[in-house]
Amino acid sequence: MSDELKIAVVGAGSPYTPELIEGLARFRDKLPVREIYLMDINERRLEIMLGFCRRFAKHLDYNVKIEATTDRKTAFKNADFINTQIRVGGNERRVFDEKIPLKYGIIGQETTGPGGFMKALRTIPVMMDIAKDVEKYSPDAWVVNYTNPTGLVTEALKKYTGVKMVGLCAGGMRPGFRVAEALSVDYQRVKYDYVGLNHMNFAFNFTVDGRPLTEEEFGKASELVGSVDVELIKKMGLMPSAYMQYYYHTSKKLKEFKEAKYTRGEEVLMLEKEIYDAYADPKQDTKPAALAKRGGGGYSEVALGVMKAIYNDEDRWLVVNVPNNGAIRMLPDDAVIETPCMINRAGIKPLAINNVPPTVWGLICAVKNYEQLAVEAAVKGDRDMALFALMAHPLVRDYDVAKPMLEELLEANKDYLPQFYK
């Protein structure tokens, strides 16, 4: 790795790109970036982002070359880190992911359930293609992925390509953030065990400076999850991912979704116009106010953490998505899990986990089984496998639901599923 890093951003037209620029600027002492290549297939957004990012860098006094390209070779050649953050089909397609399942009485959500499943089917072939170009143009580069569903994308790429890759999600840090907030301490002082998959995980054994949390402190932090009943969390003694709401409060969430005027995807579509208008304004050189409404964030922080740990050869504990490789005995080696890892220049290695909570191991297995089938279906364009995946999913399972819903989902996404419609 040279002392003058090249960073590529795939899907750079995303409104989140400035967050990454901001992170790189903040840690410029630790990450000597010489050039950033923004890459996207949407030329209009790319142009807007190039303009804004340059203004934003200047505003941040961050001296770095920023270029835009629609060509992967130009973007990847000699890159050290390739950040991938694509959304195949855009938020237009996301709306389908949200709405179609609801017709069948099933949660429609971007990453969990059949929504995430469809996103995986659309996304994995494109990401496989990107991975092949990485292998071709910059085989030593690290692919730092925050394309969702990150666990499935990472599993597909680690299984079927040779890229060096890690899947990211801010979720791995949130348990620490919550405890830090509840106790008013720095989040680095909070440690915890963490078991599961992306958006299906549990944190426990919290300590602050090595001291275990009191029940009261744990309760206080648990309130910050916001979407899962606090009494339940306290009984379990496990802080769940906020996405566990779809499993533990399925009926309630379903009702909410059905009653909502707009789906999240529809809201985002409306917001995006506002955000891009702001980005396009040549006077705009800071993050626009509308972005806050978009939510998210934290992603770039994890990405920065990983890149810093690799580049500076720190030994850094971080929760990321990697193949299991023996970390959790009950799961297959090639199953990607979201798990505490040690990161340094030699790579990313999961810690051995010997205390999967007795109350939730079956659910983790069930969802992982779904994920493995979904990856196979996505890579091979296999309709039966797609059906088995939905039936393996705890939120679907029922054949009489899965079968017609799958047909409708595939049909609605036809244009983005060459592997199924060849």
Added chain:
Amino acid sequence: MSDELKIAVVGAGSPYTPELIEGLARFRDKLPVREIYLMDINERRLEIMLGFCRRFAKHLDYNVKIEATTDRKTAFKNADFINTQIRVGGNERRVFDEKIPLKYGIIGQETTGPGGFMKALRTIPVMMDIAKDVEKYSPDAWVVNYTNPTGLVTEALKKYTGVKMVGLCAGGMRPGFRVAEALSVDYQRVKYDYVGLNHMNFAFNFTVDGRPLTEEEFGKASELVGSVDVELIKKMGLMPSAYMQYYYHTSKKLKEFKEAKYTRGEEVLMLEKEIYDAYADPKQDTKPAALAKRGGGGYSEVALGVMKAIYNDEDRWLVVNVPNNGAIRMLPDDAVIETPCMINRAGIKPLAINNVPPTVWGLICAVKNYEQLAVEAAVKGDRDMALFALMAHPLVRDYDVAKPMLEELLEANKDYLPQFYK
């Protein structure tokens, strides 16, 4: 083991007891039984059964001493095999198991889901007590259990007592029966792999005389499952337990249950009167016609198979419920599974399984997780554990459902749950 066997039957007031007598008579050459002790706490039924069984034995020309007792010591002392087939709370309580879940939009069924869960909570403490008396009065006896839910009962007793025990269900033989029927061959010529738990299992790799089944033959046999979509079975290439209908056709079954005039328990209650009246008739010395309507059967056949294999030291392949002990790598050692075993006088040993089907391993894990939590809750009378068990169950999961439903279930079964109401 002596040449003059003593057999005890716990819960002998059950209308199925004559099936056992019939089986013993049929295999009298292989099982030299000298005496059969019928034991029950229901004195009236016990008396009826004693009378009938003696008449029935005579009718069968089966020369054996049959006695009745309400005393475990008398029944167990020097027994070689102790058949347990109790129903704690009777079919009256079963009706609650069936009806209460329905109020919450959840399948109410005797063995699967919250119904089976409640049955386990009522049954396990009584079975633990019986096991302790077996250890006391006849520690070398084999407990041959067909008390449901047999997997959970077996797990509780193997974990928390020292009895020699096996859990039975006719389900392990049904895949072979179906293929035999479809192909018009003797069922002994059919072999298959079999993976899973009681009422949650899959058979595959069928052969007849060592020759793999054709797709057509497999399809024909699959039609005999009767309750799971045949197209689905053929796609999966796995023949499921008929109880898988509750998982794969949940919404359909729920609708049926809601629309049914009577639950199965209610029907049985009505039938029972008719059956016992027949049994009580001093002229009745064959199985009454009404019994056929009760269904079931096959149980005693498996029981006979196990007892014969042990007594005669045959090496016999049979699917029974035993602790995993390394047979399936992903499951804990103490998890009871329904699995192919080799049975002879030295005991019952599971075959190693290295081909858990990739499409269903997660579901098996999910249900096994539920089972382990349910056993803990039943043994310890732990309400939180009971809640976690229901939430781990794929048919419940939703906290907002599980919590109130659990309260109602416990309250309705109060009189049979000393461990929860102490």
Added chain:
Amino acid sequence: MSDELKIAVVGAGSPYTPELIEGLARFRDKLPVREIYLMDINERRLEIMLGFCRRFAKHLDYNVKIEATTDRKTAFKNADFINTQIRVGGNERRVFDEKIPLKYGIIGQETTGPGGFMKALRTIPVMMDIAKDVEKYSPDAWVVNYTNPTGLVTEALKKYTGVKMVGLCAGGMRPGFRVAEALSVDYQRVKYDYVGLNHMNFAFNFTVDGRPLTEEEFGKASELVGSVDVELIKKMGLMPSAYMQYYYHTSKKLKEFKEAKYTRGEEVLMLEKEIYDAYADPKQDTKPAALAKRGGGGYSEVALGVMKAIYNDEDRWLVVNVPNNGAIRMLPDDAVIETPCMINRAGIKPLAINNVPPTVWGLICAVKNYEQLAVEAAVKGDRDMALFALMAHPLVRDYDVAKPMLEELLEANKDYLPQFYK
């Protein structure tokens, strides 16, 4: 499988072939053999054996067609069972296996240690070739192997070819034979646990008719091992393979070997002349007296047991060599182990083993590691791997010994090691 079986015997010139004929004759009711094809590359011995076997069959009143051929296709075509019992390099080469290690202060023995290692290097390529012809001419046939070292040969063929195959050794039955003899009971009444590899294994938990052996009975049976200190066996509570003498009495055996006038191979070479002269005598139609001095035996009994269990679709417990496939958790799936299996027409399945004795698991792992490396070396002709194999062997280990000894062994076997000298 037809009702008129064809059996092929590869290496039929072996003096043991008549034992197989005798076994087939004895079990003619259970195994309806129509024809036996004797195959060998040594035409003189083949001719002698053809003549003798025909006379022997006649003497036994066994009506079967016996033919001889040097052509694999003729032998294999439509065969149901193919018995392989070759000795590549003959007993001449065996003498080298015995003598060369002794020069380095290492046990020289036909199957254990560097002797067995060299036998594996010579034998595996030939057996691979045979396997390929089986796949070509009779893919459904069962290869019943008693070519030594049977564990290594089986591992190579199961890993690198697609034949249906099982590796046999009488050793798996010996623990039962010994207890039967000591207690004067039929060996079928004796059951036991059995863990390990071919010639590296331990039997324990003995029962007779389901009753555990007393310490005294175990001691009496242990004396029949003959080659391992009885006090040691009693302390361990594990009955070892007689071949464990080379591990537990290394120095004593080494002394014996060094002082012996002739190696076993040399003795056998002298005996063979006598035996073949007897076989060649046209008046000889029973097993010649000299054969008893040759020892061995039991092999054909196991082979018959396996063939009968498969053909008659018995569920039969037998100890044979098969891939681990999850039977023993600490060993790789593809590691061939000598282990209790359930055998019927559907195949051969290992029982799950959850009680590897705490006193010997490391030794089993060490020898298995050697075996896996030896198989790789044999298949690939890899000298480094051959060195690592010898260093992994508990009887060699020392690099300063392994290196020159390997060179000398390879050189002495040059003509039989095309994979190393290409």
Added chain:
Amino acid sequence: MSDELKIAVVGAGSPYTPELIEGLARFRDKLPVREIYLMDINERRLEIMLGFCRRFAKHLDYNVKIEATTDRKTAFKNADFINTQIRVGGNERRVFDEKIPLKYGIIGQETTGPGGFMKALRTIPVMMDIAKDVEKYSPDAWVVNYTNPTGLVTEALKKYTGVKMVGLCAGGMRPGFRVAEALSVDYQRVKYDYVGLNHMNFAFNFTVDGRPLTEEEFGKASELVGSVDVELIKKMGLMPSAYMQYYYHTSKKLKEFKEAKYTRGEEVLMLEKEIYDAYADPKQDTKPAALAKRGGGGYSEVALGVMKAIYNDEDRWLVVNVPNNGAIRMLPDDAVIETPCMINRAGIKPLAINNVPPTVWGLICAVKNYEQLAVEAAVKGDRDMALFALMAHPLVRDYDVAKPMLEELLEANKDYLPQFYK
């Protein structure tokens, strides 16, 4: 953990204590130690060390309170770290460990083989006793052990007591030191995989700044192992512990030991007088020259690394001895291994290892099996277990050697083996 640390040193009379003082002084910014309690049962040495350490601290300008005590309570009360470095029986007994095995033709060495075994038998009961006092007087303290054999001591204490504990050895860092020296880079830039046990381990997959070593670089670094043939190391691609010389060059080492005028223990005994005379000299306030001849070192560096990582809550990669707990699938959970861990204030967690080298896994298992049996023998005073331990050891194995050697070893150590002579 307070901001004013108390450190206890058990066995503080050891000549290595000043190394620890020096380390603490060097890292005083990172480890704010207020007081150091030197504890020993040898009052003379303790007094000498107290005097010297105070002078040494002054010389180092290290402002810390240093006290001496023979009382564990005084030493342990409120301690944060308890460094244990005892030698039960002293170097006098070590000489027996070295000499007795040689009489039987077996390597006599302080940690490997029967020498280490005897050291374990003498040491473990004393360490168990110390652990119980730690639990009593300072249950939150970390026991940082470098008492040998550190793997066995750690396994005994983790299995049979509740102390927080880690076993140290400089061996875990040596592979990095060697590569650093060979390439003239800072050792922190060198990363590697590391698999095995204390003094039985292998490092591989070396990188410098994330770049894999060339074969030439690996060869150069391998030469620095010094005691194992470099050609062998290069062939294996695994850098072994220097102690692997006793396994890979057994005959050569045995010859050396037999021909040596003095054993290492005898040399050390002679040196010790010289060293203690120097320490006792009131003018001596730096490490005496004689100490260099004593060798060792590095220990305190690892100890400092661990204490710093815990106290400062660094995420630090270090190779230490901890229970396996799922890190290496083939080994039991309670087996202590020397393995890469992530260390911070929340504790010490092993990384998952999925690439145990195919050439050496069996040897690691064999030695681990010995270790587990030795720990049981040491804790329980079980002679049979002690015999099985020696027979499980790859360097002994032969019953005819193990049995008389064990008797002689036990007899010679009688006064230090209360558990065997009660």
